[in-house]
Amino acid sequence: MTSLLAVMLAVFAAFTLYIAAQSAKSGDSPAAFVDAGQNLPGWTYIFAGSGALLASVGPYDYLRLLSVYGFQANQLALSLILVALVMALFQKRLWLAARMTGSRSLGEVLGAHYQSTSIRIYVLVVLLLFAVPFAATLLGSAGELLAQASGGALSRAAAISALAAFLFLASALGGWRATIYIIAVLSTVILALLIFSASFAGLVFDGLSVFHKGFSVREGILGSVLPGVIQFSSGIGREVPAGGLWTTTAVLSFALAAAGAALSPSFAFLGLTMKSRAGFAFSQVWIVSGLAAGALLLLGPIVAGEMNAADNFTPLVARFAAYDQLVAACVTVMLLVMLLVAVAFFAASGASVATIELLDRYVVPDLTPRGERLAARVSLAIIYAAIVLLAAFLPALATVLSTLALPLSAQLFAAYLGLCWLRWMSRSAVLVGLAFGILFVVFTEPPGLIVFDGLFVQLPWGRWPLTIHSAAWGLAINVGASLLVAIFTRQDAEREHRNVLHGSFQRDHRIAFGGRAARSAKWSLTLLWVFLALGPGAILGNSFFAHPVFTEADIALGVPSLWVWQAFFWIIGVLLVWWLAYRSRLSTVEGTFRPHELRHLLQVPGTRRQLRWIALLVTRLTARQNRTTQPARRLR
């Protein structure tokens, strides 16, 4: 299999370099290197956006969780529908706000709306968490997988370096446009190979048996049911939840963390670089909640069923290799690509946004297009060097830090709400909410726990206490605090400034929620779906179809009742997202606007400045460089 895998990887490497070279010699000017001139076609959002989103939620880890926890972990696939709902809620208005204000990144939009440098810095921190430790963890897993697949011919560090080198080369050559093309193509590869491998397992060997025999989970894990609504455990690392981790509360709170992927600065940047908002609704309804969630929900168990409760993919690949070597190589490629899509996406978006937000704004303002391209390439090199360093030599640190990325990104929810919907959400409200949210996230994830345990005393709780994900702990207090502060600051001095954007939304981009009853119905049905599909109501799915309520009869379905429940709520969920995205016009192309019509919002005093000490440092460095280069010229 190793030689076949090597050939396939060589084909992929050639493809990435080919696309990058084609993109580099296309008509794009150097100015478009960082953000593709905000002119990417809608289909790239449909494929690359969905692929990047799926990769950030983690199909690779999803398969591992399925093999360890069985159908209770399969419930997590429904979180993609919540992600699609969050996308529908914010993506279009964020795009409009960016186009009207002439912003190029999430930090610029939020910074202009709230007139806050702190929010911009927070966005940058979240961006770097995704771009470095999060991507390093994924690249580390990819390197490990490749090293295992090579049968020892390649060390883990060498595999990591080789994969990173190719990804870097492609992004550095072709810029943001090439990276998105590559991610789009690789996303379709993931989907095609997932469908193929599940079909192969179902047709050639007894892959479908997982539905009637169940997963071969470890003793003590309930493989076919959810282990309760909530468990009063101290958290991971302190106490093992009885029957498995994925209670309904854990599932719902994980879904909130997954929504962090849609709120991340990287994903927002992808949306902002689209030529139009034409692909938004299609991606949200049919690709993310339809195809991606459906593929994970229906096909994931077939593939993961072959892993035999192992924490690695060796048994899975060996099972396919017993029948056909090329099919096994395809499965390995699928797993690798699941990881590499996220690495390429977060590293490239990290470099682009850091160039716009950090270099262009604070270090070297008014960069020329060529200078900006060079700065982006240097940023990309630094980010990839950091990723390889962490992945190859400090994997534990990368893993610990990466746990913060999704939950801290989810804390931007209140800021998004204020930007897109609630004009009374003030800067103070958002900042207070963020401060509390960060505190709760950090102290329910390993970084906070490790540091506090090491420096002071051991905390009585572990990771995700009460089986509630850190994102939910943070969000609960964040949204609560934000609303409380917003009550007192709703008529603050900046209200007029915020009204400008919302006035434009209200005037030209109204949402078709209908009358009062229709509006209530839409939100009530959404909440009802969340309650039954992800929340406490999902516990009914344990036995609803096998032992229907109000009857004494048992029905022999041949598949777990929980899986039928999940499939049923997946279909309802797709319809719900369709209703909101299309019928309620949350994501459709409606209304007109003039680009940069609200440009003045960006140009309020203090929103664009180079700090004095940075200016002095840059001047000194430039002067010193000039002094050292002049004698060299004379010598020549």
Place this chain on the structure above:
Amino acid sequence: MSIRPLDALDRHALVIAVWLPLLLVAAAVFHYGFGAGGWPFITAGFAVLIAAFAGHVIVNATFGTQFTPKEVALGLVVYCAGLLAAGFATLVSMVFRSHYALPVSLGFLGTATVVIFTMILWLGLRGAFDSFDVIRRFKP
């Protein structure tokens, strides 16, 4: 029909997004089909290729373009090479003749039928013929 370089690049990337995954799947299906899988998998391999062609046609319809001369040339070369390889294998290999010749022949025939039928429906008889006249279109 000429389009801007950036649009051409967009279309090119989308065409690759359609073909690359499906070619990979088709290769794996054929590999298993010529091993233990037998004729159902060989037929499935051709079905995957036809699906990729259908995807390419949809891309063309979306962008309002036709197959480029390079695409037609590549398609014809690959098809003829496959045909030659299958013919050669039928002549020299007893196993191929007895087990795979029929599904492979039907597959090639089916693929050609789908391609020609689509071209005639889309471009008319004359237009379809012109599309395959690659040598003339490559001339300066």
